[in-house]
Amino acid sequence: MSQTHSPKTGMRFIIHGCEFEITYVAHGWVRYAGTIGGKPYRIPYERFVEMQGSGSLQIQPQESARISAEGHALKISEQTEEETRATIRRARYVEAAIAQLTHPRSTKLLTAFIPALASQLEDATPPNPRTVCLWVKKYFDAGRIANAFVSQKHKRGNRTLRFPPDVEILITEGIQQIYLQPERRDCKDVLAFVVGKLAEQGVLTKGGTSLRIPTLRTIQRRVKALDPYIVARARKGKEAAERIARAAGRQVISPRPMFLVQIDTHYLDITLRDPDTGEVIGRPYLVCIIDVHTRVVVGVYISMLPPSATTTLAAVKDMLTRLGRGLPGGVPVKIIPDNGVEFKNSAFVRLCARLGIIINPAEIRDPNDKPHIESFFRTLTYFLVQKCAGTTFSNPAARGDYDSHRKAALILEKLIEYINEWIDNVYHQTIHTRTGRAPILAWKDATQNWEAPIFEPEEVDAIARRPETRTIHRGRVVVDHIEYFSHALATLEALKETRVTVLINELDLHEVYIEHPSERGVLIRAESTNPDYTHGLTWYEHQEAQKHKAALTESDRQRLGPYCDLLARWTLFQKIQADSTLARRQIARLTNGKGRQQPQIPAAPIEALSPLFLEQQQTIASVLPGQPSPQLPLLPGDLPSAPAGNAATSYEVIDLE
Structure with a gap:
């Protein structure tokens, strides 16, 4: 069995190749976190020691070299300054007694x-001879080991129960059931719980009690001894607890300009007004x-x-x-x-893949991976946004009685102008506290001999799409219930190349680009069939309009019933069937089952017919020999019957006009 070490705060160890650091040890539990990322974990004390013995947990060599093993005396590196001086003092007395006395005990x-x-050691308070005798005995009992002079780690203070067992149990239950809850409760509530439970048991009365009751200070000391991670997780949630237990992390280093950039969305602390109506429209977003x-x-x-693929692509463009x-x-x-939904979309990933940009998403709820953009948001908020009329400040306590809605005066265009001017003329030209340089001067010096590709807005707009x-x-494609047409699409359809990729600009749904399915790099522009609706229309506005339309449809459906259309069709069908049946019966009764008779129209005199009609009759007679001349004039589309028994006779339709 390998040598084991007692877990101590700050000790680093390895499990399955991953490095961890112990952050807290108390009450039979060891809490540790990954050195990379800081995700917290917990393990029982006994399990920690057991894993060392089995070899699945290895203490790092530099850690084991300075930390004493389980059950051994403390090493000098683990002792306080006073304990170290006391250890050296014992060693000097024992060494001198063994070297100069024939019987050192x-x-x-x-x-x-x-x-x-x-006198030689300049010790003003020399030890008692019996004390030195015990030191010597301990040295020999340890097998003449040098660290036998080191005092064993001992626990200071009274380790016995300060209160009766029943009261100790109530204190523990009170802390668990009252204090470690998300509601805002304090130690006085825990003390009230203990007193109330004792009163229910009949131990505590108005006249007092024979048991020792804990004071408020006792409860406060018990709460203070709890693991702060456990307290924060019970009272504020998992994310807040992990934020408390996690350090700021390693420094993010970029070797050159545009090697590493950070992107995020921020909800600005200011309310804006509509430029036309003057009404307050809410707070804007900054990407x-x-x-x-x-x-x-x-x-x-x-x-x-709000944060979406639309705003993300706009900032990237x-x-x-x-x-x-x-x-x-x-x-x-x-x-x-970050891991927001605005960055998890095919348009953003597609654009980065096309330009060869590597995406390294930050951890969820972890600002350590993008601290620079978070710091910029804080600077912008304090030095510009919260100085403007209509600011909401950071929280209600900071806002006080300031009426943000009534004080709102800016419109979106003015705010954009102010922020861009502040970035260019103030932030970029102010010495940065971390780098020690003005950002714009650092950029110019770093890119002095740098020839970067310059893209036109039109070519970027063509590829930065969903x-x-x-x-x-029929020469059209339909996306999100909007039809787009192009005559080139009709040609592709005729060539049987009907499956195409449509590139959508979510900031303007008036037109789209369509990739040619067989010619790489060829884009076909298709316009909306309803330009009055789609001109300047954003995807977000269109989705809200569709929701409103769906709400109206649902309202109509509820007023008419869920099966109103099907019932109406069935009723109409039944009516048609009934009318058809009734009509057939009436005809049978009127005609005595012989059906309708065609009316006989008397033939017109030959002299009353026009020469053109006579010529037509002669033409038909020549085409159909043996067929008697019709008594009625032929109407367009009519064709005389074929001779009986002559199925092989062919007909030629002649345009009589």
């Missing part, structure tokens, strides 16, 4: 020897991209749209086209988004 010899040795190496902002998009406007930007090597696969029908 003789009290008589030690009594005469200790004053002289104390921002920052370069880690220089701390410059390389992409911005501000809108009233701004980043890709900023170089053409003389602003910091370009194509990054790596991008770190792809959808659709089928061409």
Whole structure:
């Protein structure tokens, strides 16, 4: 069995190749966290020691070299300054007694020897001879081991029960059932629980009790001794507990500009008004991209749209086209988004894959992977947004009696102008506290000899779109209940290439691009069949309109009934069937079962017929020999009957006009 070590806070060990660090040890539990990421775990004390013995848990060599094994005396590195001095003092007395005395455990010899040795060691308070005798005995009993002089770790304080067992149980139950709950309860409530339970048991009365009752300070000490992670998890939730138990993490380093950028969405602390009606329309969203190496902002998009693929692509398109406007930007090597739904879409992934951008998503609810963009949001909030009229501040306590809605004065266009001006003229030209340089100057120096590709907005707009696969029908494709047409699509349909990829710009649904299925790089532009509705229409607005339409449809369906259309069709069908049956019966009765007779129209005199009609009759007679001339004029579409018994006779339709 391998040598085991007692778990101590800060000790690092390895399980299955992964490194962990102990963060808390108490009450028979060992809490530890991964050195990378900081995710917390718990394991019983006995299980920790058992895993060391089986070899599945290995203490790191540098840790075991400075930490004493289980059951052994503490090493000097584990002792306090006072304990270290006391250890060295014991060792000096024992070493001198063994070296100079024939009987180092003789009290008589030690009594005469200790004053002289104390004078040499300049020890103002020399130990008692019997004490030195015990030190020597301990040294020999340990087998002349040098660390036998080190004092064993002992637990200070009274370890006996301070209260009767019944009261101790009530204190533990009170902390579990009262204090470790999400409601805002304190130690006084725990003390009230203990007193109330004792009163229910009849132990506590108005006249007092013979039991010892804990004080409020006792409850507070018990609560303070709890694991802060357990307390935070019970009272505030798992995310809050992990945030408390996790360090800030390792520094994120980028070797050059546009090697690593961070992107995130922030809900701005300000209310805006509608430019036409003047009504308060709510708080806007900011999507921002920052370069880690220089701390410059390389992409911005501000809108009233909530976090979505639309706003994400808008910020990325701004980043890709900023170089053409003389602003910091370009194509990054790596991008770190969070795990929000706005970054988990095929359009964002497709664009990054096309440009060779590596996506490294941040951990859920972990700001350590993108601290620079979080720091920028805080700076923007404190130094600009909360200085504008209509700010909501960070929380109700900071807002006080400030009426954000009544004070709101800005419109979205003005806010965009202010933020862009603050970024370019204030933030970029202010010395950054972490880098020690102004971001814009650091960018210019780092990109002095850097020739980055410049993209036009039109070419970026053509590829930064959401792809959808659709089928061409009559030269049209339908996406989200909107029809798009192009004459080139009709040609593809005639060539049987009907399955195509439609690229949708979610900021403007008026037109789409369609990838040619057989010619790579060829894009076909298709316009909406309803331009009055789709001009300037965003995907978010269209979805809200569809929801409103669906709500109206559902309202009509509820008013008419869920099967109103089917019932109406069945009623009509029954009516038609009834009318048809009744008609047949009436005809049978009127005709005595012979059916309807065709009316006989008397023939017109020959002299009354026109020459053209006579010519037509002669033509028909020549075509159908042996057929008697008809007594009635032929109408367009009529054709005389074939001669009886002549099935092989062929007919030629002649245009009599």
